[in-house]
Amino acid sequence: MIITFNELRRIKDRLPSGSSQRIADELGIDVDTVRNYFGGKHESKECVGVHFEPGPDGGVVTLDDTTILDVAMRILSEQ
Structure with a gap:
């Protein structure tokens, strides 16, 4: 999936x-991995499959796996 950095x-x-901790707990991953998925710069031992390329609107982000984003969207829909 491709999304702009600003949209992410x-x-x-x-x-x-x-929510970052909730997502991490639900998926059994480190909270810093979730934060890095959304553009953070935290030390994490896990790879998140997110590739950032500079450009307009904050640049382009290619997501190899949308699981974290899917959980985030589900949380938003609960509000």
Whole structure:
């Protein structure tokens, strides 16, 4: 999936407080991996399959796996 960096950040910014930890717990991954998925720069031992390329609208992000994004969107739909 390809998305702009700014759109990915808008999704992250709309998530309620504690969502990164909730996603990490649900998927059994480190919370820093979730934060890095949304453009953070945290030390993590796990690879998230996210590739950032500079450009307009914050650049382009290619997501190899949308599982984290899918959980985030589900959380947003619960609000």
